[in-house]
Amino acid sequence: MARGCEFLGTDYAIMGGAMSWISERNLVSAISNAGGFGVIACGAMEPHMLDTEIAETKKRTDKPFGVNLITMHPMLDELIDVCARHEVSHIVLAGGLPPGKAIEKIKGFGAKLVCFAPALALAKKLVRSGVDALVIEGMEAGGHIGPVSTSVLAQEILPELAQELPIFVAGGIGRGTAMLGYLESGAAGVQLGTRFVCATECIAHANFKKAFIRAPARDAIASTQIDPRLPVIPVRALKNKGTEEFNRKQIEVAKLLDAGEIEMGEAQLQIEHFWAGALKRAVIDGDVENGSIMAGQSVGMVKAEEPVADIIATLMQEAATAIEERRAATAA
Incomplete structure (x- = not known):
């Protein structure tokens, strides 16, 4: 070292x-x-x-x-x-x-x-x-x-x-x-x-920590990219309702992109803001059902x-x- x-x-x-x-x-x-x-x-x-x-x-x-x-x-x-x-x-x-x-x-x-x-x-x-x-x-x-x-x-x-x-x-x-x-x-x-x-x-909220302590490695899953025209960097988090909400957000942003209402940079920024908000709901507010519980596969340890x-x-x-x-x- x-x-x-x-x-x-x-x-x-x-x-x-x-x-x-x-x-x-x-x-x-x-x-x-x-x-x-x-x-x-x-x-x-x-x-x-x-x-x-x-x-x-x-x-x-x-x-x-x-x-x-x-x-x-x-x-x-x-x-x-x-x-x-x-x-x-x-x-x-x-x-x-x-x-x-x-x-x-x-x-x-x-x-x-x-x-x-x-x-x-x-x-x-x-x-x-x-x-x-x-x-x-x-x-x-x-x-x-x-x-x-x-x-x-x-x-x-x-x-x-x-x-x-x-x-x-x-x-x-x-x-x-x-x-x-x-x-x-x-x-x-x-x-x-x-x-x-x-x-x-x-x-981090006690609920967030409890989710980590309970979770096996296989529960830390990578997000999926819904629309190939909207390149999204995958995010690994514990599966919950929040991961499903992200899929809906991608569809919403992709539609705005197709309609020419936003540029690609703004689209990616909206995705980033979604994650920041969803993560805050889980980490700070303790909403581990709807928030994003970002975790690596080592969570099982x-x-x-x-x-x-x-x-x-x-x-x-x-x-x-x-x-x-x-x-x-x-x-x-």
Whole structure:
């Protein structure tokens, strides 16, 4: 983990996944205080909201943390300005290939830039554009997902690029043994989201956490794309009435698109806003029937509510035990 720890400035190369409404001041600071690397999920926040969130997080930790920004956000420039004013050390850009201007602006104020790479070709393009680190996240993850599994992405990308820059692996990681496997394959660290949702420091509603604790892996399903003319990035969430509502929303937006009433960018933004609202209903209001319970397939390994420090300690102990058992077997 040494390379990842050095890059993040942490004790452990464990990043918190940026989850809207969940990865806020309390959970982010708790992850950082426990030796990991918390990441604020900006999502659909406006600049003044992000400004407050960063300031409040700083009050709760003096350890490094990052901010996750969505490339399609209409106020991306202003959000980057907020991060610059606060001297945020690391920015994680998600949602496609970032515009060159954004990369220059982020690098210009000295922040480390981390980007998601859902394919080897895109990973290589990002490296050429000057990003400082990559996150490769497989389809087992919660929230927005790509079409390829974590294990396949790791096999494709790590041998090719792990020597060039730090790469963090995400998606479906629930135990320290899996974390260890990716580290031994060349990863500099890992990113976990689902595993932290039931942290005691997480503000998610009790109903939301109970849904996680009860759910088996197979209940975390990917959304379907209804209309091929409206490219929708699939979202993995626990199946409920909310997943059915999303299908209706897609049909509604596709009709507006066909009628020429909205442009493609606006259509995709409406889909994003739908998810943000549905997620808030579940996370904040506790409506786990109609809201969106975004969860990765590792949800089946979430068994109880516990402090962030205990979650990280368990992951590290599981990895250490696996190493010790291997050494003992070799010595015997």
